[in-house]
Amino acid sequence: MSRLRSWALIRHEMKALRDDPGSIVFLLIMPLLMMGLMKPLFGLSLQAEGFLTANGAEQAVPGMAAMFATFTGSFAGFTFFREHGWHTWDRLRASQATTLDIMVGKLTPTLVIAVVQMSVLFGLGVVLFDLVISGSLVALSLIVLAFSISMLSFGMAIMSLTRTSLQLNTYVNLAGIVFAGVGGALVPLAVLPAWVQTAARFTPTYWAMDGFLDVILAGAGISDVVVATMVLLVFTGVFTAVAAARFRLEESKVYVA
């Protein structure tokens, strides 16, 4: 791998994202709106569970942050489809950049965006919605990073399985809603049926929410979120294996703007 080439590609991708910031703005504005709307409802739900001083931000902030982080998976896949749309994919592959250079160059900005997005939402959650984080901020950051990486790899897996950018968007968005709904981000897990609570463990969002709520409500530290972090990394491994098995550099993709 060449640092020069990877860095050139990273800067190029960051510029492309800066030139079209609409999606990133959407990923900040929409979750904030939903946090504000859902907070009172979540407050009642948490108080009913015994968290008598909860105001609802404890569920609303991590829930919406996690849900919208899923959609960043489509950024990861989209950057590859865009190369096909611009007919630059073969040109890029024929350059002296290795496959690893290209992957690092394209995926690093998406990872940065996912981490920054979630971090900003947590920060705004503290400022705007009186979120109180009783546990370790380092533990929270670990979960943010692990979940972001898992969503990035999820986006790559979907990219490898889809032929068009429309399919990519459809499946990532659908998965985002399903993960959020089943995983306890959209609705507190305690109010969902028992079978959903069982199925939830098979979604990465469940483990992210488990870690977040542990830190926020139960004052968890780093050692308390190790399991959740490791499970998220296992999900990353599974998604990465799917992407590696299915992704073909030579395969043409259809980009729909």
Add this chain to the structure above:
Amino acid sequence: MDEPVLAIEDLHKRYGDVVALDGISLTVGQGELIGLLGPNGAGKTTMVSIICGLRHADRGRVEVCGVDALANPQAARRHIGLAPQELGVYPIDSVRQNLSLFGQLCGVRGGDLRKQITTVAEALRLTDLMDRKAGELSGGQKRRLHTAIALLGEPSLILLDEATTGADVESRAALIDVVKGLAERGSSVVYSTHYLGEVEDLGAQVVIVDHGKVIAEGSVSELLASNGGSIVELIFDGPPPVFGGTRATSHESTVRVSVDDPARSLGPIFSELGSDASRLQSVEIINSSLETVFLQLTGRRYQPGEELDVTTP
């Protein structure tokens, strides 16, 4: 003898039932300019893609500057500059940014990069367009940028695949001039095209490809001398008459007669037709050119835009 810059031996490639390359072999020496000529579907782009490692070959050997390009495509790419058939520039980036990115991907930086960008921009007449977004350029200007990118890093082997497609007259002339200049300065260039006239304008060594095979190679004059006499083509209503001698070939309703002097040959040809002359629908004289070379070798008129039927029998 210097090592060839490009050596291809017995290269094969199929896409399912479609035979794209059928044992193609080619050698390009240092400083050589090759015009790779053939209709659509002949195998030119597939060959170029395999050289650059964009597609896998089924079997064969490809070496670029002594590097096995099939086993080690990454190492081979250090010696190659490619302008693919599909126009590929980043529309959201300026001309300068496009050149800068691909220059850095060639491993060039700093003052060297700025110098190379200036040089290729001047050669391709892009100097006044450097700060314009590539998406705002005309088709011909985009083509020039697309080709300029291939020249960054000063590669030993430059592959230009249909470099003038969609280009205006000015851009086409600029690109041809650049290609000639590159060869004069010692770069090896493989210029793939389906336009016969361009190959003649380039004064390149010609390699004619058809159905995945090289069917002829040599200078334009050598090819014309061996295969390129003029041809009188006669199309009849119904089956053609039988012509005496070995210089006439028939196919469906068409007869083609190879002649040395078309003007003097027409009289004897019409005399030989006799009563069949009443069934004559058209007469065409195809003067000695690469088109007649192609026709002599394949029995088909050269239609640059035709899609060849390359399915296996």
